[in-house]
Amino acid sequence: xxxxxxxxxxxxxxxxxxxxxxxxxxxxxxxxxxxxxxxxxxxxxxxxxxxxxxxxxxxxxxxxxxxxxxxxxxxxxxxxxxxxxxxxxxxxxxxxxxxxxxxxxxxxxxxxxxxxxxxxxxxxxxxxxxxxxxxxxxxxxxxxxxxxxxxxxxxxxxxxxxxxxxxxxxxxxxxxxxxxxxxxxxxxxxxxxxxxxxxxxxxxxxxxxxxxxxxxxxxxxxxxxxxxxxxxxxxxxxxxxxxxxxxxxxxxxxxxxxxxxxxxxxxxxxxxxxx
Amino acid sequence: xxxxxxxxxxxxxxxxxxxxxxxxxxxxxxxxxxxxxxxxxxxxxxxxxxxxxxxxxxxxxxxxxxxxxxxxxxxxxxxxxxxxxxxxxxxxxxxxxxxxxxxxxxxxxxxxxxxxxxxxxxxxxxxxxxxxxxxxxxxxxxxxxxxxxxxxxxxxxxxxxxxxxxxxxxxxxxxxxxxxxxxxxxxxxxxxxxxxxxxxxxxxxxxxxxxxxxxxxxxxxxxxxxxxxxxxxxxxxxxxxxxxxxxxxxxxxxxxxxxxxxxxxxxxxxxxxxxxxxxxxxxxxxxxxxxxxxxxxxxxxxxxxxxxxxxxxxxxxxxxxxxxxxxxxxxxxxxxxxxxxxxxxxxxxxxxxxxxxxxxxxxxxxxxxxxxxxxxxx
Amino acid sequence: xxxxxxxxxxxxxxxxxxxxxxxxxxxxxxxxxxxxxxxxxxxxxxxxxxxxxxxxxxxxxxxxxxxxxxxxxxxxxxxxxxxxxxxxxxxxxxxxxxxxxxxxxxxxxxxxxxxxxxxxxxxxxxxxxxxxxxxxxxxxxxxxxxxxxxxxxxxxxxxxxxxxxxxxxxxxxxxxxxxxxxxxxxxxxxxxxxxxxxxxxxxxxxxxxxxxxxxxxxxxxxxxxxxxxxxxxxxxxxxxxxxxxxxxxxxxxxxx
Numbered sequence: 001x002x003x004x005x006x007x008x009x010x011x012x013x014x015x016x017x018x019x020x021x022x023x024x025x026x027x028x029x030x031x032x033x034x035x036x037x038x039x040x041x042x043x044x045x046x047x048x049x050x051x052x053x054x055x056x057x058x059x060x061x062x063x064x065x066x067x068x069x070x071x072x073x074x075x076x077x078x079x080x081x082x083x084x085x086x087x088x089x090x091x092x093x094x095x096x097x098x099x100x101x102x103x104x105x106x107x108x109x110x111x112x113x114x115x116x117x118x119x120x121x122x123x124x125x126x127x128x129x130x131x132x133x134x135x136x137x138x139x140x141x142x143x144x145x146x147x148x149x150x151x152x153x154x155x156x157x158x159x160x161x162x163x164x165x166x167x168x169x170x171x172x173x174x175x176x177x178x179x180x181x182x183x184x185x186x187x188x189x190x191x192x193x194x195x196x197x198x199x200x201x202x203x204x205x206x207x208x209x210x211x212x213x214x215x216x217x218x219x220x221x222x223x224x225x226x227x228x229x230x231x232x233x234x235x236x237x238x239x240x241x242x243x244x245x246x247x248x249x250x251x252x253x254x255x256x257x258x259x260x261x262x263x264x265x266x267x268x269x270x271x272x273x274x275x
Numbered sequence: 276x277x278x279x280x281x282x283x284x285x286x287x288x289x290x291x292x293x294x295x296x297x298x299x300x301x302x303x304x305x306x307x308x309x310x311x312x313x314x315x316x317x318x319x320x321x322x323x324x325x326x327x328x329x330x331x332x333x334x335x336x337x338x339x340x341x342x343x344x345x346x347x348x349x350x351x352x353x354x355x356x357x358x359x360x361x362x363x364x365x366x367x368x369x370x371x372x373x374x375x376x377x378x379x380x381x382x383x384x385x386x387x388x389x390x391x392x393x394x395x396x397x398x399x400x401x402x403x404x405x406x407x408x409x410x411x412x413x414x415x416x417x418x419x420x421x422x423x424x425x426x427x428x429x430x431x432x433x434x435x436x437x438x439x440x441x442x443x444x445x446x447x448x449x450x451x452x453x454x455x456x457x458x459x460x461x462x463x464x465x466x467x468x469x470x471x472x473x474x475x476x477x478x479x480x481x482x483x484x485x486x487x488x489x490x491x492x493x494x495x496x497x498x499x500x501x502x503x504x505x506x507x508x509x510x511x512x513x514x515x516x517x518x519x520x521x522x523x524x525x526x527x528x529x530x531x532x533x534x535x536x537x538x539x540x541x542x543x544x545x546x547x548x549x550x551x552x553x554x555x556x557x558x559x560x561x562x563x564x565x566x567x568x569x570x571x572x573x574x575x576x577x578x579x580x581x582x583x584x585x586x587x588x589x590x591x592x593x594x595x596x597x598x599x600x601x602x603x604x605x606x607x608x609x610x611x612x613x614x615x616x617x618x619x620x621x622x623x624x625x626x627x628x629x630x631x632x633x634x635x636x637x638x639x640x641x642x643x644x645x646x647x648x649x650x651x652x653x
Numbered sequence: 654x655x656x657x658x659x660x661x662x663x664x665x666x667x668x669x670x671x672x673x674x675x676x677x678x679x680x681x682x683x684x685x686x687x688x689x690x691x692x693x694x695x696x697x698x699x700x701x702x703x704x705x706x707x708x709x710x711x712x713x714x715x716x717x718x719x720x721x722x723x724x725x726x727x728x729x730x731x732x733x734x735x736x737x738x739x740x741x742x743x744x745x746x747x748x749x750x751x752x753x754x755x756x757x758x759x760x761x762x763x764x765x766x767x768x769x770x771x772x773x774x775x776x777x778x779x780x781x782x783x784x785x786x787x788x789x790x791x792x793x794x795x796x797x798x799x800x801x802x803x804x805x806x807x808x809x810x811x812x813x814x815x816x817x818x819x820x821x822x823x824x825x826x827x828x829x830x831x832x833x834x835x836x837x838x839x840x841x842x843x844x845x846x847x848x849x850x851x852x853x854x855x856x857x858x859x860x861x862x863x864x865x866x867x868x869x870x871x872x873x874x875x876x877x878x879x880x881x882x883x884x885x886x887x888x889x890x891x892x893x894x895x896x897x898x899x900x901x902x903x904x905x906x907x908x909x
Contacts, residue, residue, distance in 0.1 A: 004740075005737060005740070005741045005743070005745065005746075008733045008734075008736045008737035008740070008741075009733075009734070009737040009741075009745060009746070009749055011729075011730050011733050011734070012730045012731070012733060012734035012737070012749070012752075012753065012793060012797065013734075013748075013749050013752060015730055015789070015790065015793060016752040016753065016755075016756075016790070016793070017752070019768065019771070019786060019787070019789075019790040020752065020755055020756060020759075020764075020767075020790060021752065022771060023764075023767030023768050023770060023771040024763075024767050026767060026770045026771055026774055027763075027766065027767050027770060029774075030770050030774070040773075041773065041774070079663065079667060082659055082660040082663040082664070083660065083663055083664045083667055085660045086660035086661050086663065086664040087664070089660070098664070098668075100899070100903070101668060102667070102668065102671060104895070104896065104899055105671045105672060105675055107847060107895045107899070108675060108888065108891065108892055108895065109850070109851055109853075109867070109868055109871070109888070109891065110851050110852075110853055110868070111853045111868045111871050111872050111875070112678070112871065112884070112888040112891070113674065113675075115678075115871070115875050115884060115888070116674035116675055116677060116678040116888070117674050118875070119674075119677060119678065119681060119690055119881075119885075120673065120674045120677045122689075122690055124689040124690050124691055125677070125690045126677060126690065156670065156671075156674070159667065159670075159671075163667075188657055209758055210757070210758060213758045213759075213760065214758065214759075214760045214761065215760075216760055217759075217760020217761060217762040217763055218760070218762075219761070219762045219854055220853060220854060220872075224875070234760070234762045237762055237766060238762070241766065241769070241858070247770065247773065250766060251766070251770060254762075254763055254766045254767065257760070257762075257763060258763055261758075261759070261760060261763070265755070265758055326813075326817055327816075327817075328813055328816075328817075347816070347821075348813070348816040348817050349816050349817075349818075349819045349820055349821055350819075353817075354817055354818065355813075355814070355817045357810050357813070357814055359808055359810050361808060361810035361811045361813065361814040362811070362814075363811055363814070363815070363829055363833070364811075364833060365832045365833055374815070374818050374820075374828075375818035375819050378818065378819040378820055378824065379819055422814075422818065423817075423818075426818065426819070
């Protein structure tokens, strides 16, 4: 191994080792520690925290987490595909302006963006009032406090993360191929599906990963716009940690979540090796 | 006088691939010397070793008698013009040119004077304050040349300097480059895969292939008297003929082509009867005529049928079937020839050439036939 | 044949979707109504109230300190990482690359939780320092990827050209490589800065008592439903600053 390679690799690798790798491993250690009554981690070993995972409420929590994440990811990619297509076909001049216009709202603080939605979907807010006036919702229906609100706001916060990789892939796509497909008799939608989508599949995969994986650990959005029946694993981890002061139980849940996100991340690794 | 730049038994390997193989080459002071060859022939590796970006595994490189084999690039009195220009994008044109002199610690007045002189030489005085991105390709290349020349190198190394430019610009810059060479009198080592560039700019050319030099000589020697099938096929187009010597002579010998009878060949080396020989015969040396011509003893004529005609404007190319041979000939049109109709597809014609126009090859390899734009049929 | 209008229509709807909540927020910041979004007349009073809240100012100070430190440190670490990833191909770099990419997809809550457990296990008291360490960790990856992208477009011939013209390796790095990469490194640093300012989840896990950043303070104000209109005013102000910075940056880059 060359000296110059170690010289440039060691600083970042050591940092990431200490602040990413070791902490992830510590999760699995703490999960087997006992809890102190005052809150905190005791000495010795205990299976209490891991056993707490057999809570009958957890399978439902897991299902909801996967469901909300999957629906959000599907919406994000479904909406981003035509947007990426549109951006890539625009003149460069318009493209860069539109791209900027899309990114700017996301330089507002994340918490504030979710807060803005909280107000927008408020029972006395403009959306609820309009829908009520059109009799699309009943007098007592709430827009906040349910899974739909969680999905809408999650789509809002994650959409740029889906648009950007898809746009990057679409920008490199040779649109002459679409003309060729049309020339060979494909209808526009068929050409889109059988030529464009395979052409940007790397972008779709990236979009899937950067939306789905972080979604699994979602916490702020369900906390602010969701209700009791739209809590996700992230909320339970925070609750175990901040309310119950039970670090080992929080660690056990985090460990389970880590194993859950590891799957999709390993897919990416294999795909990366192929490319 | 000793050579200015000398490669001595230089070998360079990359893993199992040998890029340059026991190569020896001398450059004389003041000449423009071209390394000509296809991509991957080792010419760029040789240039990079001269510049100091790469080091030979074996052999030495001498500059003016001094061994510079292991000298780092910043300590060599040679400079390079890169194919990609490699201009510093964050510096102005003036600062690009002044980069070397400033590093060498020239007094600021001299830096300024020399930079101005170079800007004038490459006709970019008006653009001195611009950044490279604001220049056209041709202008960038002139900056690259000025930036190298200002350091007064003993040898200027040019790595495919015109490859990124379009044809017309390439031709114009070639003329300018030649003029600059005449003015500064510095030795140029010019690497190119373009035979036209090499022919027009060089005092001497070395044709490289697979890490060795196939032939070194003046442009005319290389073209008119190729020593190997590679040189004959890589530079221009040619017909390869092979036959068996029937009568060996001092100056001219006779040789039998398969299915086609005997032809006269010019032999610059001693031949034995029964020896197998290979010949290169360039298309433009062959005259296509309708009538069986009256011949001198040193002339050849073979009978055939026109199979294909391609009109190029300045010339016309004919493919003529002669027995099992398919021979290419090229002719220019002259006023008087317009009176008679040109040979057409299917016409019976005679191909006529002088024995001096065919050239006996020292080395023949069958794979070189693939380099021809019109590979003959077996 | 007319090209399908669906992509363009979707794009426009997405833009409306993006700006709708923000527009509502800006309008509400001028609404005299304290508790409901119903319009009760125009007012500046929420902005006036903003000046009275010193906790907001100190939280903003914390955020800026952390973001500055985190972006500077991650610029150094991210740039060396990008050089290593670009220059070398080896098993080590495969692993290095994986480690650099993990923070990009790891859910925030796992990163926050695992770092909290690290600090608790190591007995490190939670403070502004622990927040900064956490921020450097995810900023590093973003800087590394931005600089790596620049390196991929970097024509290393210019470094050879500098050497050819008499520069030592160190001079070539200082006079050519670094100035040419600087825009990329600064862009990475700017991204790191905004990510650090923006972060709520990780900060919430590793912050000590009393060391609030702007997002954690705003969050707790929202949770307690206190002075919501003041948050609107604050958000509008931040939005205005963001737009001003983006606009200025656009003008500057166009001139350069």
